[in-house]
Amino acid sequence: MLHGEIEISAFLKARRAALDPGEVGLPDGFGRRRVRGLRREEVAQLAGISVDYYTRVEQGRAPAVSDSVLDAIARALRLSDGEVTYLRNVAVPRRRPAGGPPRCVPGPAQTVRPEIRQLLAAMDPAVAAVVLGRGLDVLAWNDAGGRLSFDLDALDPARRNTALLVFLEPTAREVYPDWENKAEEVVGNLRADSGRHPDDPRICEVVNELLAGSPEFRRMWAAQGVRECLRGTKRMRHPAAGELTVTFESFRLGADPDQVLVTYTASPGSPSEAGLRRLAAGAAVVAGSVS
Known part of the structure; x- marks a missing residue:
């Protein structure tokens, strides 16, 4: 199905x-x-x-x-x-109209307003930030945000997706020392997103690829967990910036309710804050690799 x-x-x-x-x-x-x-x-x-x-x-x-x-x-x-x-x-049954288009047909590309891109560029270098769209696609980022886990600039646009990276990139378990918790967070967020947009083609495409390609995702998805995680603390490992402990906050964009701005910061003066600044200054990671 x-x-x-x-x-x-x-x-x-x-x-x-x-x-x-x-x-x-x-x-x-x-x-x-x-x-x-x-x-x-x-x-x-x-x-x-x-x-x-x-x-x-x-x-x-x-x-x-x-x-x-x-x-x-x-x-x-x-x-x-x-x-x-x-x-x-x-709760309300949703049925395709007779003769309606098949599911998972690619839809129009999600776009980020210039004003939001301007905001990303104006942030302090110690703030890593990304904008997520439907299906957890990564739509935009600032310098630190684009290098925090994977090199987003170097990735194929179709692979710039949090769920696909966490479950299908071989190095994801190196990036996230607490991988199981990160994976469950991703599944909870994706499930919540699917409830808001049950027929969205991008969400459908992402979930079907993960069901086909990841036994761990199949197990977690079958549990039917819904836990939208919008704030918290996580550990990350970066080859140039080192071990990072960052807090993240998520802000749904009022004029673009299907998009979420996620910011990552660290305690002032901490090694993690220094690491974020190194990322903003150009400490990159090879696409799909942290070694």
């Missing part, structure tokens, strides 16, 4: 399976269990709706699910804020 054919079923089933009945006051459930997690009738009971109706929601057969029902299901499944948003985005 193509990524664009997003189903609510897989998401709700995964969330049911992730819950321990004892956590929601159902230590014994409705008899002996053969599978882990909650049953449909238990979710329906907790949400205060009929089993038949919950079943139709989970199977994507409920044409118009009210916000109150979605909220009740979210509470029953102990969904996070990001998961609630994703549930709302995929």
